[in-house]
Amino acid sequence: xxxxxxxxxxxxxxxxxxxxxxxxxxxxxxxxxxxxxxxxxxxxxxxxxxxxxxxxxxxxxxxxxxxxxxxxxxxxxxxxxxxxxx
Amino acid sequence: xxxxxxxxxxxxxxxxxxxxxxxxxxxxxxxxxxxxxxxxxxxxxxxxxxxxxxxxxxxxxxxxxxxxxxxxxxxxxxxxxxxxxxxxxxxxxxxxxxxxxxxxxxxxxxxxxxxxxxxxxxxxxxxxxxxxxxxxxxxxxxxxxxxxxxxxxxxxxxxxxxxxxxxxxxxxxxxxxxxxxxxxxxxxxxxxxxxxxxxxxxxxxxxxxxxxxxxx
Numbered sequence: 507x508x509x510x511x512x513x514x515x516x517x518x519x520x521x522x523x524x525x526x527x528x529x530x531x532x533x534x535x536x537x538x539x540x541x542x543x544x545x546x547x548x549x550x551x552x553x554x555x556x557x558x559x560x561x562x563x564x565x566x567x568x569x570x571x572x573x574x575x576x577x578x579x580x581x582x583x584x585x586x587x588x589x590x591x592x
Numbered sequence: 593x594x595x596x597x598x599x600x601x602x603x604x605x606x607x608x609x610x611x612x613x614x615x616x617x618x619x620x621x622x623x624x625x626x627x628x629x630x631x632x633x634x635x636x637x638x639x640x641x642x643x644x645x646x647x648x649x650x651x652x653x654x655x656x657x658x659x660x661x662x663x664x665x666x667x668x669x670x671x672x673x674x675x676x677x678x679x680x681x682x683x684x685x686x687x688x689x690x691x692x693x694x695x696x697x698x699x700x701x702x703x704x705x706x707x708x709x710x711x712x713x714x715x716x717x718x719x720x721x722x723x724x725x726x727x728x729x730x731x732x733x734x735x736x737x738x739x740x741x742x743x744x745x746x747x748x749x750x751x752x753x754x755x756x757x758x759x760x761x762x763x764x765x766x767x768x769x770x771x772x773x774x775x776x777x778x779x780x781x782x783x784x785x786x787x788x789x790x791x792x793x794x795x796x797x798x799x800x801x802x803x804x805x806x807x808x
Contacts, residue, residue: 510678510699529805532774534708538762539775540798543782545755548794552787561752562759569760576608582756587749 561586602720605706609757613725614732615750620647621736631737638733642700642726681707684715698722705761770804777801 546562547553565582573581617638624634624647641647678699684707685695698719707718765771778801785794 510697525806529802532771532805533799533802534705535762535765535771535775536778536799536801537795538705538758538765539778539801540782540795541758542755542762543779543798544786544795545751545758547783548786551790553783557749558752558755561749562755565752565756565759568756569763574608575757575760578756578760579608579612579753583749583753585749586752587747590746590749 557586557589560589598716599720599723600716602703602707602714602717602722603724604720605717606703606721606724609721610724610728612750612753612757614728614735615748616754617729617732618736618739621733622739624733625737631734634737635730635734638730642697642729681718684718695719698726700725705758709761709764770807774801774804777804 542562546558547555561582561584564585565578568578568581620638621631621634624637625631629637637647681699698721700722703718703722703725706721707714709717762775766775778798781798781801782794785797789797
């Protein structure tokens with residue numbers, strides 16, 4: 507709880523200094539990339555390549571094809587579930 | 593000049609995501625029961641933490657027989673990313689300290705990522721997405737504890753839907769070369785650390801890739 511409040515409570519309206527700002531600017535792609543990796547191949551202290559990877563790959567194609575967010579998620583889920591069934 | 597986004601725009605933006613946090617919340621509810629929490633503890637945890645990865649990590653550690661201390665450290669490490677996140681988002685919050693502290697609880701990966709889509713963080717989007725997801729997450733947890741083990745998130749492929757979502761949110765950032773480099777570096781750091789580091793540490797370490805931003 508405290509972590510989420512840290513920014514808004516401490517900084518309020520003040521701007522970040524420029525060097526810090528350019529780090530924060532690329533923080534988003536860094537965190538998102540890390541989240542993609544951990545949720546795709548993350549296991550119990552190991553890398554697990556399973557149906558999730560296929561699902562995310564299918565999702566990547568959907569993203570390339572400019573599909574809406576819900577379609578991307580649905581495609582990824584469907585492919586993963588389908589492969590699991592087989 | 594674009595109108596600032598309103599909260600209802602945020603809610604609308606979150607609708608495509610609506611199913612996932614509800615089902616994931618339900619999955620967490622099931623997992624929490626398995627780990628020995630009762631329904632009230634599970635719901636309170638969702639209501640006060642509102643962070644899926646931290647909650648899942650903590651619950652799986654407890655489920656595997658780990659101690660409460662390990663679970664708490666994992667949750668803290670996983671939530672450590674909210675410090676830089678909340679700093680990045682800070683300028684959009686106004687009002688009294690107490691109001692800002694409360695509203696910032698609605699910062700979560702999806703609300704933050706969606707709020708940043710237009711290039712600058714939009715308060716309305718963050719609050720709207722955060723509110724909807726919060727209600728669904730906590731509600732889902734409650735339903736999960738009731739439904740018990742009738743639900744199998746993996747059978748529906750839900751565990752592939754969330755990383756696909758984050759990939760979709762990452763994609764627009766990849767137009768800048770610096771962002772691509774940072775994302776790649778973060779991915780490599782994560783891949784290398786996943787097999788060796790405790791849960792949560794890879795994500796926190798990967799944020800160091802953002803230091804690439806210091807190079808002009």
